[in-house]
Amino acid sequence: MDLDIAFKNIARIxxxxxxxxEIFKSLxxxxxxxxxxxxxxxxQICRFEYFILEGCLRSYYTDRSxxxxxxxxxxxxxxxxxxxxxxxxxxxxxNLVAQENSKVLRFTKEKLEKLYAKVPKFERFFRVLxxxxxxxxxxxISQHLSFTASQRYLQFISKYPQIEQRVPLKxxxxxxxxxxxxxxxxxxxxMNNKFxx
Amino acid sequence: MDLDIAFKNIARIxxxxxxxxEIFKSLxxxxxxxxxxxxxxxxQICRFEYFILEGCLRSYYTDRSxxxxxxxxxxxxxxxxxxxxxxxxxxxxxNLVAQENSKVLRFTKEKLEKLYAKVPKFERFFRVLxxxxxxxxxxxISQHLSFTASQRYLQFISKYPQIEQRVPLKxxxxxxxxxxxxxxxxxxxxMNNKFxx
Numbered sequence: 346m347d348l349d350i351a352f353k354n355i356a357r358i359x360x361x362x363x364x365x366x367e368i369f370k371s372l373x374x375x376x377x378x379x380x381x382x383x384x385x386x387x388x389q390i391c392r393f394e395y396f397i398l399e400g401c402l403r404s405y406y407t408d409r410s411x412x413x414x415x416x417x418x419x420x421x422x423x424x425x426x427x428x429x430x431x432x433x434x435x436x437x438x439x440n441l442v443a444q445e446n447s448k449v450l451r452f453t454k455e456k457l458e459k460l461y462a463k464v465p466k467f468e469r470f471f472r473v474l475x476x477x478x479x480x481x482x483x484x485x486i487s488q489h490l491s492f493t494a495s496q497r498y499l500q501f502i503s504k505y506p507q508i509e510q511r512v513p514l515k516x517x518x519x520x521x522x523x524x525x526x527x528x529x530x531x532x533x534x535x536m537n538n539k540f541x542x
Numbered sequence: 543m544d545l546d547i548a549f550k551n552i553a554r555i556x557x558x559x560x561x562x563x564e565i566f567k568s569l570x571x572x573x574x575x576x577x578x579x580x581x582x583x584x585x586q587i588c589r590f591e592y593f594i595l596e597g598c599l600r601s602y603y604t605d606r607s608x609x610x611x612x613x614x615x616x617x618x619x620x621x622x623x624x625x626x627x628x629x630x631x632x633x634x635x636x637n638l639v640a641q642e643n644s645k646v647l648r649f650t651k652e653k654l655e656k657l658y659a660k661v662p663k664f665e666r667f668f669r670v671l672x673x674x675x676x677x678x679x680x681x682x683i684s685q686h687l688s689f690t691a692s693q694r695y696l697q698f699i700s701k702y703p704q705i706e707q708r709v710p711l712k713x714x715x716x717x718x719x720x721x722x723x724x725x726x727x728x729x730x731x732x733m734n735n736k737f738x739x
Binding site for chain 1: 608625626629630637658662665666669670672673674675676680681683684
């Protein structure tokens with residue numbers, strides 16, 4: 346199995362020896378998931394931390410009126426899952442669905458603990474990863490408070506240019522907290538180089 | 543200097559040898575700060591990660607109308623600072639002020655890196671700490687979205703019973719996103735065992 350994309354991701358933070366890469370490989374499980382398959386449903390406990398080798402996953406919850414609210418996209422090269430449910434063993438509030446045919450690598454808590462014990466560098470790796478996630482979460486909160494919808498859209502496409510081309514508009518609109526109709530207006534305005542506020 | 547409270551905090555996650563405690567001591571700097579002293583002001587870069595040995599710190603920002611918004615309290619036994627500014631070397635959006643006469647322990651980035659190099663257990667310690675912070679941030683977002691002011695107040699006093707007695711009401715009201723008048727009503731309702739919704 347080819348884990349090059351995972352090793353490139355890890356190498357941004359810590360340098361692994363060949364032997365350490367072998368340990369990582371021996372503890373990771375690779376699965377393929379068909380488009381629209383759920384890896385996690387609301388109410389289930391998230392048993393895995395995922396790394397996406399190929400494809401795209403989407404996280405969402407459903408409100409009382411059965412409307413879906415997208416909370417996260419993740420594409421190849423990203424770590425994802427539901428940390429809260431994974432760490433605390435509590436029922437997940439979110440669904441995790443394959444938005445495309447995907448290939449993902451996954452670790453149970455037990456395997457992750459083995460990885461830390463055998464290759465302590467991964468403590469550092471996940472420390473930095475969590476630090477980045479926390480900062481991204483804080484950014485998202487402050488943008489939600491202080492950015493207009495138009496600014497949030499521009500921020501989204503500059504930060505995640507690949508996602509806009511791969512995911513239905515309705516999910517992006519939901520992620521940005523606006524209607525699909527309004528997102529279409531923002532896109533047209535952008536193409537005409539006019540910005541709405 | 544007595545760092546017992548810090549070692550108790552660390553022992554919840556990793557076990558240090560006497561030698562490792564000595565290394566921690568040699569890299570930490572202990573300072574005392576008088577009430578109302580600022581450790582960080584908006585626009586400055588946060589150069590330290592803090593641990594509170596005694597006292598209470600408060601984080602806030604000032605809006606265009608010069609109204610203060612409290613974003614965080616931290617008391618003895620807590621780590622605090624402004625992670626975003628500290629990690630990215632960017633100007634802080636927040637102020638950090640001593641709410642009481644306080645004694646804090648602080649680490650620069652350089653000292654923290656030395657600590658990781660000499661005692662790798664601290665990679666694990668801060669990984670778990672960041673994980674808890676991220677989950678607390680996610681909890682705070684979802685409570686802000688789904689809890690009433692009254693529920694947020696009850697949650698706050700059950701989670702942080704000491705803080706309510708030590709900090710002026712106006713700061714707690716600001717942290718909860720309500721007026722001080724409304725907070726007084728919630729407190730009276732609670733004492734009379736009536737809950738507002």
